[in-house]
Amino acid sequence: MSRMLWAEKYAPRKVSEIVENRKAAERVAEFISNWRPDQKPRALLLWGPAGVGKTASVYAAAKELEYDLVEVNASDKRSLDEIRKTVGTASSLSSLIMGRKRVILVDEVDGISGSEDKGGISGLVEILKNTVHPVILVANDPWDPKLASVREYCELVRFNRIRSNVISSILARICEREGVQADPAALRGIAENARGDLRAAINDLQMVAEGRERITMDDLRILSLRDQERNVFDILKAIFYGKDAQKIVMAASSSDVDYELLMQWICENAWQHMQYPKELADAYNALSRADVFLGRIRKRQHWGLLSYVFTLMSAGVSLSRKTSGGGVPKYQFPSWVKMMSAAKARRNAIGSIASKIGKKCHVSSREAFTSYLPYIKFIIEANPEAGANLVKLFDIEPEVVGGLISKEVAEKVKKILS
Ligand SMILES: Nc1ncnc2c1ncn2[C@@H]1O[C@H](COP(=O)(O)OP(=O)(O)OP(=O)(O)O)[C@@H](O)[C@H]1O
Ligand SMILES: [Mg+2]
Structure with a gap:
């Protein structure tokens, strides 16, 4: 359907x-x-x-x-x-x-x-x-x-805003018709969050409830995550379309988005607003200076420098643009953050494998990582059957093997083990 x-x-x-x-x-x-x-x-x-x-x-x-x-x-x-x-x-x-x-x-x-x-x-x-x-x-x-x-x-x-108890009762009726069991507190939560906007409430409900049998307060977390993201978009717009330096800096510094993360967002997306190489260069120059200040803050705990970080990364970037900002682009999630978390997941997976090998072989995980893992990796890739035995021996979850070797081989090993 x-x-x-x-x-x-x-x-x-x-x-x-x-x-x-x-x-x-x-x-x-x-x-x-x-x-x-x-x-x-x-x-x-x-x-x-x-x-x-x-x-x-x-x-x-x-x-x-x-x-x-x-x-x-x-x-x-x-x-x-x-x-x-x-x-x-x-x-x-x-x-x-x-x-x-x-x-x-x-x-x-x-x-x-x-x-x-x-x-x-x-x-x-x-x-x-x-x-x-x-x-x-x-x-x-x-x-x-x-x-x-x-x-x-x-x-x-x-036309007036819809009171939240009325919104709740409409949400309850929809849940009934969709066969979703809903915790009334969860429905109240959605209703209140919508601030009188019934369409927003119904959309939120669909997002958390569609295809599920029941929803509870716990399921509302996904909405707050999304709100945070929406928040970032609003801040980015305020920064990139602002004309008044003071207001632009306010938008950046009064947001509840972590400033280092916000800087990543700006860094990832500033280019979309810059038309000319000169604008682009000035914008990233401002960002790099903001980053220098950030480094000094980290190293020497000179928190007084934080206002320079905010000024440079918001107004400094935005006002580098001398022409109009153009249409609203599709803002990209910072790839650096994505990369770091992917790399971190991989490091964690490999770390856990190394510690398991270390335990079985009576060596440190560092030793397991440098002296054992390369051979084990080689064995698994050359001979998935034998590899599967090792995976079993070391009690490694088949899922994390993927962090070690190619996807296809990991799938083979998983199949052999199941
Ligand atoms: N007073 C209402 N009674 C019943 N359903 C409503 C009511 N208001 C909104 N809805 C629900 O929300 C949806 C969106 O409402 P609608 O399109 O009328 O909003 P709108 O007031 O025109 O908003 P906008 O200003 O954003 O265009 C409707 O399709 C309906 O499902
Ligand atoms: Mg309308």
């Missing part, structure tokens, strides 16, 4: 299934069904925080009233033009008589680029003036100055 987002799978199909913002959803349905071409205000503007049912209300109302929903992407000027051409014309009028009625949804209106592209806003206003179908606009922040002219044509409908 294909994977489906639970937030979509369990999206409300009827207005009565909208929780918490029911009144607002009912207003949407009422507006659509009573709409007349000469009416004022011309449109509804639904507003409020993310994941509280704005888009879902329009979908549910259209479905229930059996309207076709025409969705317009507000930040795509072409899509807006397309609608403007058809929205007030006779051909669309005929659909009123002939076919099903239509409702037009312009979602994420605040995404319209305001100043550079006045066309977007004025195009929208034109749609509102001429439309022969009900139009519903959605925005997170309707008070954005660029929406002033749009607001004049709209009745504002406010």
Whole structure:
């Protein structure tokens, strides 16, 4: 079966299934069904925080009233033009008589680029003036100055955050339907963490619960790990897109990400923001100076130098860029950290093998490592059968043998032993 987002799978199909913002959803349905071409205000503007049912209300109302929903992407000027051409014309009028009625949804209106592209806003206003179908606009922040002219044509409908006990009960219902046994405390944890955003809560639930039979508080750890990672992305964005040195340094130094790790993140990703060799060189020069300070701190415990580390690795790097930062790149996890932990895992594996060999052969693990291991490794690779016997003799777990020899041979040995 294909994977489906639970937030979509369990999206409300009827207005009565909208929780918490029911009144607002009912207003949407009422507006659509009573709409007349000469009416004022011309449109509804639904507003409020993310994941509280704005888009879902329009979908549910259209479905229930059996309207076709025409969705317009507000930040795509072409899509807006397309609608403007058809929205007030006779051909669309005929659909009123002939076919099903239509409702037009312009979602994420605040995404319209305001100043550079006045066309977007004025195009929208034109749609509102001429439309022969009900139009519903959605925005997170309707008070954005660029929406002033749009607001004049709209009745504002406010959507509120969903209370966390309501979120909990919805999560519980989803678990029931998915056959997941959920610890109520875990559901409360997810609900509270979502801060009123029901979609976020459902997504989090799916992440920890999908394919499992039960979930407990313990399973929520994966969410906090992910939060930390999201946190890093936000900090990186604040650093790379900031223009004010002081704010950039603040973003770096007030984060709860370990500063050495943050420096690795910056080091891994700075190049993506630099367009010219000169910018790139300056950025990595700043990083290398931050690293020098870090070395002095480690060696001499001169913690007072830490502020230089922060300044150089954040503002020093970011302001090396003289051109615009470009689009938001896909930030990479620091490869150095990955490499170090892979190398560490391998060292640990080899260390444990050496100590086991040492015990059996009455030598130190160091001696086992330098004088015995190379031969044992050779035997295993030359003759997996004999190697398997040695692995058994030394009581080495077949899994860790992989750290010693090639994957294929390790698989052979594992097969022989099983
Ligand atoms: N009030 C609600 N009642 C029932 N389900 C909801 C409600 N709010 C959100 N949901 C669930 O969350 C999903 C996302 O909600 P929706 O798309 O309506 O968010 P939104 O308010 O439009 O947010 P955004 O501002 O991010 O677009 C829905 O598909 C549904 O599963
Ligand atoms: Mg939406």
